[in-house]
Amino acid sequence: MITQKDLLKWQKKALTLLRAAEIVVVPKEKSSIEIADFGLGQFEQTGLAILVYVNTERCCAKELAMLPRQTCPEHRHPRINRTNPGKEETFRCRWGTVYIYVPGTKTAKPKAVPPSGREKTYTVWHEVVLRPGEQYTLAPNTLHWFQSGPKGAVVSEFSTRSLDESDIFTDPEIQRIAKISK
Amino acid sequence: MITQKDLLKWQKKALTLLRAAEIVVVPKEKSSIEIADFGLGQFEQTGLAILVYVNTERCCAKELAMLPRQTCPEHRHPRINRTNPGKEETFRCRWGTVYIYVPGTKTAKPKAVPPSGREKTYTVWHEVVLRPGEQYTLAPNTLHWFQSGPKGAVVSEFSTRSLDESDIFTDPEIQRIAKISK
Numbered sequence: 001m002i003t004q005k006d007l008l009k010w011q012k013k014a015l016t017l018l019r020a021a022e023i024v025v026v027p028k029e030k031s032s033i034e035i036a037d038f039g040l041g042q043f044e045q046t047g048l049a050i051l052v053y054v055n056t057e058r059c060c061a062k063e064l065a066m067l068p069r070q071t072c073p074e075h076r077h078p079r080i081n082r083t084n085p086g087k088e089e090t091f092r093c094r095w096g097t098v099y100i101y102v103p104g105t106k107t108a109k110p111k112a113v114p115p116s117g118r119e120k121t122y123t124v125w126h127e128v129v130l131r132p133g134e135q136y137t138l139a140p141n142t143l144h145w146f147q148s149g150p151k152g153a154v155v156s157e158f159s160t161r162s163l164d165e166s167d168i169f170t171d172p173e174i175q176r177i178a179k180i181s182k
Numbered sequence: 183m184i185t186q187k188d189l190l191k192w193q194k195k196a197l198t199l200l201r202a203a204e205i206v207v208v209p210k211e212k213s214s215i216e217i218a219d220f221g222l223g224q225f226e227q228t229g230l231a232i233l234v235y236v237n238t239e240r241c242c243a244k245e246l247a248m249l250p251r252q253t254c255p256e257h258r259h260p261r262i263n264r265t266n267p268g269k270e271e272t273f274r275c276r277w278g279t280v281y282i283y284v285p286g287t288k289t290a291k292p293k294a295v296p297p298s299g300r301e302k303t304y305t306v307w308h309e310v311v312l313r314p315g316e317q318y319t320l321a322p323n324t325l326h327w328f329q330s331g332p333k334g335a336v337v338s339e340f341s342t343r344s345l346d347e348s349d350i351f352t353d354p355e356i357q358r359i360a361k362i363s364k
Contacts, residue, residue, distance in 0.1 A: 024276065024314040024315035025274055026185075029315070054317070056272055056319070058240075058241075058342045059241045059242075059270065059272075059341060060340075061272065061338075061340035083265070088238060088240055088241065110297075133207055133208040137236060158241060158243035158340060160240045160241050
């Protein structure tokens with residue numbers, strides 16, 4: 001549950017991050033920035049701000065703005081139906097640093113630390129580090145999570161259609177569609 | 183036909199435009215920038231530089247860098263097969279100005295001037311002006327062309343898969359896949 005006051009506060013902070021990345025946002029987009037706390041109510045720890053540019057039946061583009069050491073929790077984008085094998089995503093770092101974790105050989109000394117008390121819900125540990133201009137493409141249905149570095153991060157996401165309500169999270173306490181209190 | 187010397191020259195210029203737009207490009211991407219002259223051999227007039235970030239079976243993202251008053255000639259992205267109705271594109275202006283022309287009411291005093299001698303191959307005249315942070319989505323198979331403003335433009339394109347060889351141009355002299363001389 002996010003209060004209106006917190007929504008405005010985090011949208012403002014997200015705009016500061018987008019500005020740092022030199023990404024121009026038009027006035028009408030500012031209030032459309034989604035503050036996703038995944039239902040845990042600990043946005044600074046588990047969450048991210050999302051500016052969706054376009055999300056059609058076929059493709060999607062957005063900017064993700066992350067506070068320092070903020071985590072997008074482990075999840076996957078499963079097959080939707082016979083013709084849609086699930087969401088495919090490319091992450092391109094624009095500003096700051098982001099550590100992405102995917103299935104594969106466990107990285108010996110990972111740079112990210114999972115949110116306290118929720119360590120058991122982080123199960124994939126092969127680390128991919130993205131700095132500005134670096135990118136990584138994820139196949140559909142691949143478990144992944146990511147955390148920003150010490151100054152935060154701005155990451156562009158290019159993908160097939162986003163169907164957030166279909167995402168499957170490892171943490172059973174998570175609900176993707178945030179509730180905002182009046 | 184583009185010479186190796188011109189290819190390097192225009193790639194360098196494209197990097198200057200991308201830098202103006204504060205877009206970070208990693209070293210290995212620099213030589214991958216496509217210099218598209220549409221086979222007309224007049225790149226400064228009819229052409230654009232393209233940095234493809236990703237182009238999978240399902241989606242595509244790229245940056246378009248345009249010299250001042252440069253034109254991407256009129257074309258459409260036709261249906262490919264039963265399941266692919268043609269490429270869908272969203273253009274988001276990042277830097278400079280771009281004038282896009284699509285079917286619809288002819289704009290009384292359009293800001294773009296078609297390349298000299300090729301005016302007859304520009305048939306759609308409904309103008310959409312994009313400044314930084316503004317964007318426009320084109321349905322598949324829609325005729326369109328665009329020209330940058332007086333200082334050039336950098337435009338992000340988010341789309342379904344790019345199949346350039348399938349594009350249909352109004353100008354019969356155009357060939358999309360450029361030849362580079364050795």
